[in-house]
Amino acid sequence: MNLVQHGAVYNMLSLGIASMLFTSIFLWFARDRVLPKFRMAVMVSATVTSIAAYHYFRMFDSFNEAYGNGATEVQGFEGYNVGYRYVDWFLTVPLLLVELVAVMGLARAIQSSLLKRLVPAAAAMIVLGYPGDMKMNVFFEGDASIWGLLSTIPFLYILWVLFVEIGKSLAGQSAKVQGLLKGARLLLIATWGVYPITFILAMNDTGAPSFDAVVSREIGYSIADILAKCVFGLIIFTIARVKSAEESKEFAASEYKS
Template identity: 50%
Template sequence: MDLTLSEGQFNLVYNSFSFVIASMGAALLFFLLARTRVAPQHRMAVTLSTLVVAIALYHYVRIFGSWEDAFSYAGGEYTQDGKPFNEGYRYVDWLLTVPLLLAELVVVLKLTQSKTRSLIVRLTIAAVAMIVLGYPGEILDADDSMRTVWGVLSTIPFLYILYVLFAELGKSLERQSDGVKKLVDALRYIILATWGIYPIAYMLPSLIDDEANAEVARQVMYSIGDVLAKPLFGILVLGIALAKSREDGYIEPGTTPSATSADA
């Protein structure tokens, strides 16, 4: 793809990547510092959140560098005449982080061991299928009919994931406390809202005639989706872990029961 972007278009994508890097870095530090506030039996979910943002931080640094290397500036415009922009970094990131995101939610619910294993295996297979099937279409030209075919194939496991989250995980909510139930229910809808950004961004090259505008909108939307689906998702998972820790009577090291009560 040979693109010519205005300064504004190039910088919008450039700054969106920079924003994601800052968000992932801040989330990584936050999750590391907040980990001790969670009871040991609930820390695995926070550990997974930390891994997700760490992986995303690394890949966005690579995406940021690839975007810079792909363009040269002349005459007030940026022309894509350098190294090809590597879209693969984003898909490798998703291949690693999406199964971990889904595992976070399952692990923090503390379901039975067999139920947890079954859900994680099924959701992981569906997530990998969704990403692997989406990539071939992503790198095709907007007017290639196979782009739509790959997009439809990728949507099938995407819908299956949503079904599992709403139908099967919904059943588990009855065994949760009222506070946790509200957080998990909110988390499921956030997944629906944030993950809905990705198929829309995927379709933009086929919906927008102007190639430059389509590419800019796609990259910015993917960046927004990643911030919402990773740091924000992790914060809500942390909230569930903290709520469960309080229910278990966990006291953070360095505090006393009386101090905890006074803070409340």
């Protein structure tokens, strides 16, 4: 059974590398296939998957060092480094919101106002989640899960901005773009939901995590990451294509069969 579990995480992390790396390369080259005003959104998407590709390479190596040779317990000092995921999220989660706002092509003042609120909230959400996952009671006596609760506050704020504030700006978009934007927003929220669920499931564990816990956490996080970064980035690219064709007849004529 351990061999199967080990192989599952091993192959899932490798799937993570392949998905992130080649979505990145595709998006970097594909940025020319949209109008200039939408290229920043595509480039930010490519940056997100590039950052994640780096961290999946590191996690793959860290996993093999910690659990190689059929070991089923964390080997003390050389244990699997969960820090990579948090460093990755700290950089990429704010950028995912930048992608979403950038592709909407809003007026500069509205865009700037949205980002000034979403980016710090997203960074705070990740920073506050980390001590809870690490079981570190740095400031509070008692249960470390207080950090999970604190991290929920910026999460709810982001939800509110995405649904109420950005909801207002949807009216100006075409029906097709509205559908895609709503889909992208829903995908973001659904995949982010995986993280607190995993957090709550692991809340009562004490000491070093069991092999079973590491297996389900790593597989869950990897699937959520691929959906939230690669699939999300490709939806952002599709929105940029559709909007480019809507805004320019020349673009539509040169990019599509009439």
